Amino acid sequence: MKICSIAAPATAQEAEAIQDALRPRLDLTGPGPRDPALVAGVDVAYADDLLAAAVVVLDGTSLDVVEQVTVPGRPAFGYVPGLLAFRELPSLVDALERLTVTPDLIVCDGYGLAHPRRFGLACHLGVLTGLPTIGVGKTAFVGSFEPPGRERGSWSELLLDGQVVGRVLRTQDGVKPVFVSVGHRVDLETACHDVLTLTPRHRLPETTRAADRLSRSALKAALAAST
DNA sequence: GCGACAG
DNA sequence: ATCTTGTCGC
Numbered sequence: 353m354k355i356c357s358i359a360a361p362a363t364a365q366e367a368e369a370i371q372d373a374l375r376p377r378l379d380l381t382g383p384g385p386r387d388p389a390l391v392a393g394v395d396v397a398y399a400d401d402l403l404a405a406a407v408v409v410l411d412g413t414s415l416d417v418v419e420q421v422t423v424p425g426r427p428a429f430g431y432v433p434g435l436l437a438f439r440e441l442p443s444l445v446d447a448l449e450r451l452t453v454t455p456d457l458i459v460c461d462g463y464g465l466a467h468p469r470r471f472g473l474a475c476h477l478g479v480l481t482g483l484p485t486i487g488v489g490k491t492a493f494v495g496s497f498e499p500p501g502r503e504r505g506s507w508s509e510l511l512l513d514g515q516v517v518g519r520v521l522r523t524q525d526g527v528k529p530v531f532v533s534v535g536h537r538v539d540l541e542t543a544c545h546d547v548l549t550l551t552p553r554h555r556l557p558e559t560t561r562a563a564d565r566l567s568r569s570a571l572k573a574a575l576a577a578s579t
Numbered sequence: 580g581c582g583a584c585a586g
Numbered sequence: 587a588t589c590t591t592g593t594c595g596c
Contacts, residue, residue, distance in 0.1 A: 396586080398587055431587075433584040440586070462585040472585070493585045531585085586587050 353454050356480045358441045360428060367435045371471040377479045378471070382539025384484045387549060388412045388456035393559025394447070394477070395461050396440045397567035403427055404574050405443035406567035408559065409455050415550070415558045422570035423447040433493070434468050437476040445480060455483065457538070457546060459559040463487040464535035466495050466510055466518035478536020485535030486543040487518075488557055492531065502526050505548060519544055523551040530555065 361367040392409045403426065409419045425443035429435065464474030464487035474487030495510040497520045504525050510518035510533065518533030521544055534543050550557035556564075 396587085398586085403587095431586065433586090436585055460585095467585085487585080489585050491585070 353448065353451055353481070355445050355449050357445055358438070358476070358480060360442070361438060364432055364435060367429070367432075367438050368469065371437075371469050371476070374476065374479050375469065375471045378475055379478075379537045380465075380534065380539075381537070382542060384538030384542045385456045386542050386545060388484075388546065390418060390453060390455045390457075391546070391550065391559055392448075392451075392455035392458045393557065393561075393563035394444050394458060395560060395563035395567045396443060397564075397571040398427065399571055399575055401426055402571065402574060402578070403443060404567050404571035405440070405447045406563045406570055407444070407447045407451060408562040408566055409451065409453055410559055410562065412456070412549070415552070417562065419451060419453055420562075420566055421447045421450045422566060423450070424570070424574040436462055437473040440473065441477060441480070444477065448481065458483055458485045458535075459547075459550065459557050460485060460487045460535060461489070461560055461563075463489050463493055463518070463531065464533040466493065466512060466531065466533035468494060470517070472533065472535070474533065474535030484537040486538055486546065487531075487533045487535055488547060488560060489531035489533075490556070500529055507544060516540070521547060523548065523555050524553070527555045
């Protein structure tokens with residue numbers, strides 16, 4: 353699939369300006385894909401100045417792997433809270449371009465609309481690919497919230513500046529909740545529905561679990577090959 | 580001014 | 587993200 357490449361800012365100020373310039377291209381019109389046929393998970397693993405980006409496409413119903421791609425690379429930007437996209441997206445876009453199928457939804461590690469400038473990694477990847485995207489974060493980043501009920505499916509609003517920017521969602525009874533926010537072309541209700549479909553027995557979506565494992569093994573292989 | 584801070 | 591042993595639970 354063809355994807356717009358991400359700009360390479362030299363400074364944090366430039367990076368923030370790029371986010372502000374792209375934010376108007378966001379499509380927050382719902383509802384987006386409910387029970388998508390093909391769902392992609394993306395992740396990046398690091399070791400010193402090397403990295404491995406991975407994309408895994410799953411069948412939305414069986415959750416079986418349909419296709420997977422890995423790409424070795426170098427971090428394009430330091431880790432700066434709020435600017436994660438500039439660090440991870442260059443390599444992830446490379447990997448996505450090598451995909452032979454087009455996913456109906458991309459599940460990102462991290463945040464989307466729940467972001468200081470309302471343009472987290474999931475939003476950025478959505479604008480670049482034109483595909484529906486959502487963000488699923490493992491830890492708190494921005495926004496305030498009350499803990500959701502302990503049962504799977506319980507959720508509470510993630511509020512930022514008086515606006516609902518996401519949901520804190522319990523994906524399994526008694527486990528730590530995850531932070532769901534929309535990226536592009538999906539509404540929050542649909543995003544949470546899809547996350548629950550992707551978490552039949554674990555806290556994290558099968559897409560992120562698969563992408564995480566793949567990126568780590570690819571990094572290990574790249575490390576061995578460079579020796 | 581001082582912390583906090585996705586991955 | 588990554589560095590890391592044993593340990594509790596399904």
